[in-house]
Amino acid sequence: MKNVLVIYYSQSGQLKEIAQNISLPFVEDANVNVTYYNIQTKKDFPFPWNNDSFFDVFPETFKQIPTEIIPPDEAILQTKFDLILLHFQVWYLSPSIPINSFLKSEYAKIILNNVPVITVNGSRNMWAFAQEKVKVLLKNMNANLVGNIALTDRNINLVSVITIVDWMFHGKKRKAYGFLPLPGVSDQEIKDSSKFGEIILPFLKENNYKNLQKNLVANGAVEFRWFLISMDKKANKMFTIWSSLILKNPAKRKMLLKVFKGYLFAAIWVLSPIVHLIEYILYPIRYFNIRKQKEYFQGVN
Numbered sequence: 001m002k003n004v005l006v007i008y009y010s011q012s013g014q015l016k017e018i019a020q021n022i023s024l025p026f027v028e029d030a031n032v033n034v035t036y037y038n039i040q041t042k043k044d045f046p047f048p049w050n051n052d053s054f055f056d057v058f059p060e061t062f063k064q065i066p067t068e069i070i071p072p073d074e075a076i077l078q079t080k081f082d083l084i085l086l087h088f089q090v091w092y093l094s095p096s097i098p099i100n101s102f103l104k105s106e107y108a109k110i111i112l113n114n115v116p117v118i119t120v121n122g123s124r125n126m127w128a129f130a131q132e133k134v135k136v137l138l139k140n141m142n143a144n145l146v147g148n149i150a151l152t153d154r155n156i157n158l159v160s161v162i163t164i165v166d167w168m169f170h171g172k173k174r175k176a177y178g179f180l181p182l183p184g185v186s187d188q189e190i191k192d193s194s195k196f197g198e199i200i201l202p203f204l205k206e207n208n209y210k211n212l213q214k215n216l217v218a219n220g221a222v223e224f225r226w227f228l229i230s231m232d233k234k235a236n237k238m239f240t241i242w243s244s245l246i247l248k249n250p251a252k253r254k255m256l257l258k259v260f261k262g263y264l265f266a267a268i269w270v271l272s273p274i275v276h277l278i279e280y281i282l283y284p285i286r287y288f289n290i291r292k293q294k295e296y297f298q299g300v301n
């Protein structure tokens, strides 16, 4: 009998649905025992968001400051799992506060120690450096990262910005302005994600995850858009400056968050198209470098 722990946090239910679909082949297998763990924080985060709450979580999210979580069931802490599927969403280019808080908790130390972990993220599209941060947290907990699945909104970058904001602020996946595509990971991709469970199952049974990631990638598990890597990297540098500035000036927090909002708007609508254009022009020169990046970000090392 194999014991699998499926960890997730989800506000809209999208990641919960992904978690349920990926783990479906495990649930249907009589030799696998699946336990679900829904991370909950003592302080709740609102959904849908409003303007103030959405920007207010920025500094603590980006600086990866944990908040207290509700302890997982004793049964989870007492079980030695054969595999853990860790589903996380990205907030401000970082793991969301609930996920970061779990990964820094004393419970994670017990649950993750020396256990193979497959990360699954369901984000808009900028997940690459958040995954790097999760890798560090997993390493600190002595977990072994053996696979990664990154599910995203496959629409044009700027279109997905509009549609995700509409979703986050209204709470429902709907066609923004009546004609834009639905936000988030597509329904079809969510439904199809049970195929990843089928891919993982024989590796779980063998207890050997060599070549798992190659198999997952060959089946569309990791979307890679090269120009997003460059934007993610640049935005991380700017977010480091902004989050430090805001946290060092608590008295001016409200005002600084307003200025940050203006900066973010300009970065997305003015700077990002310019960066995108420059990246296109430089593409031939950077071809081999981009290929290397693709290999790296689609891997687990």
Ligand SMILES: Cc1cc2nc3c(=O)[nH]c(=O)nc-3n(C[C@H](O)[C@H](O)[C@H](O)COP(=O)(O)O)c2cc1C
Residues within 6 Å of the ligand: 009, 010, 011, 012, 013, 014, 015, 016, 049, 054, 057, 089, 090, 091, 092, 093, 094, 122, 123, 124, 125, 126, 127, 164, 168, 184
């Ligand atoms: C505060 C906040 C910040 C976010 N920042 C990012 C981001 O930097 N990159 C990204 O790809 N998605 C970002 N998203 C989208 C989330 O990763 C995720 O897709 C969405 O919140 C749905 O997840 P759920 O399962 O919790 O509902 C953000 C969402 C929120 C609420």
